[in-house]
Amino acid sequence: MNEVSTFNATGAEVQNPDTMPHSIEAEQQLLGAVLTNNDIYDRVASIITSSHFYDPVHARIYETAAARIAKNNLASPVTLKAFFEDDDGLKELGGPAYLARLAGAAISAFAVRDYAQMIYDLAIRRDLIALGRDISTKAAKVDIASEPKEQIVEAEQALYQLAEQGQTESGFQSFLKAVTDAVNVANAAYQREGGLAGVPTALVDLDEKLGGLHKSDLLILAGRPSMGKTSLATNIAFNIAKAYKRGTRPDGTEGAIDGGVVGFFSLEMSAEQLAGRILAEASEISSHKIRQGDMDESEFRRFVDAAKQLEACPLYIDDTAAIPISQLAARARRLKRIHGLDVLIVDYLQLVRGTSDNRVQEIGEISMGLKAIAKELDIPVIALSQLSRQVESREDKRPQLSDLRESGSIEQDADVVMFVYRGEYYHEREKPDDDSPNMAEWMEKGEKLHGKAEVIIGKQRHGPIGTVELSFTPEFTRFGNLVKPWQQGGGGDF
Incomplete structure (x- = not known):
């Protein structure tokens, strides 16, 4: 967990340029704060999703906690333990006891939005680096099937998605998220006079x-x-x-x-x-x-x-x-x-x-x-x-x-x-x-x-x-x- 990050807490660049920008400490602090006080989740839900976490184990912890909170259930080290009994990633970090350590190490709840913003910004930086490398690789490869004009349109599309959704590609999403989106559409129809969803x-x-x-x-x-x-x-x-x-x-x-x-x-x-x-x-x-x-x-x-x-x-x-x-x-x-x-x-x-x-x-x-x-x-x-x-x-x-x-x-x-x-x-x-x-x-x-x-x-x-x-x-x-x-x-x- 103690990988050297490209940017330290002050934003200064550090030695290893191949390590993608991230802050494990910010992720730990945010997760600890949420597991200690579920009301904090509402402050950060509009800023980040599980896809913005650098550590995949942290992403799974956040997604599971968010799913429980959305159902008005408690998300704490004790209630989350059952979901991570067989999680190999968590076992490497010390098993379910790691959840308790996260909650115990949470210092301040008032700075949680700053941590969320930092996690989001570093995720965007990682996506920009990956996108830049992809553009560079495609541009360097002279291929008759990939015209420069098409590459510009593709790059613009990826940048647009990154600016709008905070990610370059959506990939798979959990059924819970899909169901939540469907419920939101139905709710919009119910709230709108005349009952139109569109x-x-x-x-x-x-x-x-x-x-x-x-x-x-x-x-x-x-x-x-x-x-x-x-x-x-x-x-x-x-x-x-x-x-x-x-x-x-x-x-x-x-x-x-x-x-x-x-x-x-x-x-x-x-x-x-x-x-x-x-x-x-x-x-x-x-x-x-x-x-x-x-x-x-x-x-x-x-x-x-x-x-x-x-x-x-x-x-x-x-x-x-x-x-x-x-x-x-x-x-x-x-x-x-x-x-x-x-x-x-x-x-x-x-x-x-x-x-x-x-x-x-x-x-x-x-x-x-x-x-x-x-x-x-x-x-x-x-x-x-x-x-x-x-x-x-x-x-x-x-x-x-x-x-x-x-x-x-x-x-x-x-x-x-x-x-x-x-x-x-x-x-x-x-x-x-x-x-x-x-x-x-x-x-x-x-x-x-x-x-x-x-x-x-x-x-x-x-x-x-x-x-x-x-x-x-x-x-x-x-x-x-x-x-x-x-x-x-x-x-x-x-």
Whole structure:
């Protein structure tokens, strides 16, 4: 246990440069304090985890003590003894008696946060050294399969993880931690009004079906051209950004307590065009009128007020065309680090670039990359997708999973697959001649379809599939909540 550490208690460097930075004494003092007084654990739990301990035996002692304290059970040398009877590492240190020595040697409880911070800082230094060596080794090895640009992205990803989570890779985690995380998600849903575990889209029926947008989920929003994919995505982005409120979450961390920061990769439309769509929706003035400048004074005032309201929205747009998936990931990381990021939208998947020459493999690489971003940044990612033309050849033009274009991996990687369908669009193209006997029937059907859209949930890994009806106002390219027949007396669309 008395290894020579690279940094002594004062932070001065000592002789052996090959020994990784650590402080066995700080670890012993912290563990002793926790075993003596379990209330101390709450002071350090937000700073360190078991992975930050240099000595693996100390890491196991801390993890076991933390598990007992989390269940409101006593963690002391006596209660922990049973868990370490057969621990070979502890036997080398003197067996369960070492636990008693730890508790007996604890000097001061008031300095425990300083010890925790020291353990954390030394762990980060060790990770930085390991990361630096890894970067250096890869850079020195000239390999055609590992381009310098890719190495920079990998290094940035590892540094981002180290800055955000305090570790370069997560590795295996105990089932207890996974269960605790699951309970925290359920608790957040229980605490939130309306019972949503995810970020609300403000489209009530869709939220009810999905439970909001869940962290680490990849959601595919697919449809044929003119169905309104981009409109629905911008509506969701605006609704989330507009509702953004920052504060302390139930788990004690700082962040969005309502709504969220939205990142929008617009690969087809320019940022200006996208902002125009959002302004049309917010001001309730048709995008055609905005483009032509054909507004009266009251409309223009409404337009300016909407623009002022939008200025405060945390909605960030990147309109770089044909962006590689690695660059997209790097920019999303940077956005989260600088401004925060709660939801990412990509419009659309087929316009992102991969590295493969084979189109099916390239689409597979992109969909896997988007799912990886969702997991790494712990945010929902909504990716828009085109559908194949075979939809048009069917009598019922409602999309289905087999219509996803170019790769089955999109369906495989996605947690949720949604299709936008507007029957009104197809119905207008089937208009009979004015003197046709079918004209009355066509008009009657048109009235039923007018102003309505469907979001068909074709796959949902953690919930039901089915159809959600929404209202659609083409002039403002806006999707909204559809008033049900039993709500007719209580107001209009909201």
